[in-house]
Amino acid sequence: MPLITEDIFQARSLFNGVEVRAQNAEVASAILQSTVDRLTTVHASLVEHAALQQSFVLGQIQVNAQQTAQQAAAVSPDLTLDNFIASLGLSIALAEATMPDRTISAASATVQSFLTFAVGPDGKSNTVGLRLYQPELGAATALATTSFDLTKIPGGPTSSAQRSLYAVLQEKQALYSGSFWTALYSGSPPAAPATQLVAEIVSVFAAIGNWSFPYLLQEAAAIVAFESSIAVAVAASPPPGTAPLVANYASSVANLSTLIAALNGRAMHVAGDLYALTSALDATTTFASMVHL
Numbered sequence: 001m002p003l004i005t006e007d008i009f010q011a012r013s014l015f016n017g018v019e020v021r022a023q024n025a026e027v028a029s030a031i032l033q034s035t036v037d038r039l040t041t042v043h044a045s046l047v048e049h050a051a052l053q054q055s056f057v058l059g060q061i062q063v064n065a066q067q068t069a070q071q072a073a074a075v076s077p078d079l080t081l082d083n084f085i086a087s088l089g090l091s092i093a094l095a096e097a098t099m100p101d102r103t104i105s106a107a108s109a110t111v112q113s114f115l116t117f118a119v120g121p122d123g124k125s126n127t128v129g130l131r132l133y134q135p136e137l138g139a140a141t142a143l144a145t146t147s148f149d150l151t152k153i154p155g156g157p158t159s160s161a162q163r164s165l166y167a168v169l170q171e172k173q174a175l176y177s178g179s180f181w182t183a184l185y186s187g188s189p190p191a192a193p194a195t196q197l198v199a200e201i202v203s204v205f206a207a208i209g210n211w212s213f214p215y216l217l218q219e220a221a222a223i224v225a226f227e228s229s230i231a232v233a234v235a236a237s238p239p240p241g242t243a244p245l246v247a248n249y250a251s252s253v254a255n256l257s258t259l260i261a262a263l264n265g266r267a268m269h270v271a272g273d274l275y276a277l278t279s280a281l282d283a284t285t286t287f288a289s290m291v292h293l
Contacts, residue, residue, distance in 0.1 A: 078131055079129065080130070081129060081130055086268070089271040090274065093271035094213065097166060097216075098165075098166055098208050099166060106151045108147070108148070108149045109147070109148060109150075110147040112143040114133065115128060115131075115144045116129050116131050117129060162275055162278070165274070165281070168282045169201050169281070172197075175288060176198050181230065184233040185233065186230075186232055187229065193227075193229035200223055200226065201223070203219075213274060216277065220256070220281060221260050224257045227288075228257065231249055238291070239291065245290045249284070249291050252286075259280050
């Protein structure tokens with residue numbers, strides 16, 4: 001078909017062909033735009049879904065971590081069995097310390113709890129622990145029963161019997177109430193440390209219903225501070241011929257102070273610590289009485 005024609009019919013046929021092609025192009029363009037719009041919508045949906053999925057995964061990781069921590073806490077022991085027995089032993093020793101002429105030779109206990117394990121101090125071995133009952137931990141019928149006996153073993157034939165803290169403080173109070181000791185002054189302004197010590201023991205006896213090892217350790221520190229002042233005062237003017245005895249007395253006071261510092265540096269205490277503290281308090285009284293009754 002010629003590009004230029006004067007035949008109206010040929011021109012009309014050419015124009016119709018062009019118009020058909022234009023219409024087909026418009027249809028193809030509309031289909032393409034529809035496809036692009038649909039793909040854009042799908043892409044946005046995929047992006048939103050991926051964001052939600054990522055948020056869910058991150059949230060689930062946190063939830064899982066919390067559940068893991070909660071489960072670990074649920075089965076971790078409130079305290080180890082050996083620490084429980086040590087605490088009970090100290091409680092019995094504290095009760096015995098309040099009695100000047102009585103001893104507790106044996107005690108038994110039964111505890112119901114969940115039995116579990118804790119990592120030992122070496123980070124490898126396991127030690128038995130007690131998890132005290134709480135409703136969310138399960139039925140109470142699943143509790144285990146643990147029974148044990150505590151028995152005080154006396155010392156050998158050559159060892160002296162352990163005196164109670166009450167009796168030791170009574171003797172110390174009686175000794176330092178003497179006129180020789182109350183006449184000693186130290187410090188600035190001058191004060192009578194023996195008189196202050198006796199008053200401190202009076203306050204200890206007044207609080208006997210609330211004795212605990214931290215409290216007794218605190219009061220022992222106050223007592224040894226007064227005895228340190230007494231040792232300095234008596235060393236300044238010792239009775240004739242007592243210089244070696246005064247030195248022994250000062251040494252016993254220093255030993256008591258060292259023991260108290262060591263015990264203050266520990267978080268866990270046992271009955272043996274109370275017995276050691278009682279013996280050290282008793283020793284300063286014994287050496288003081290050698291200087292002057």
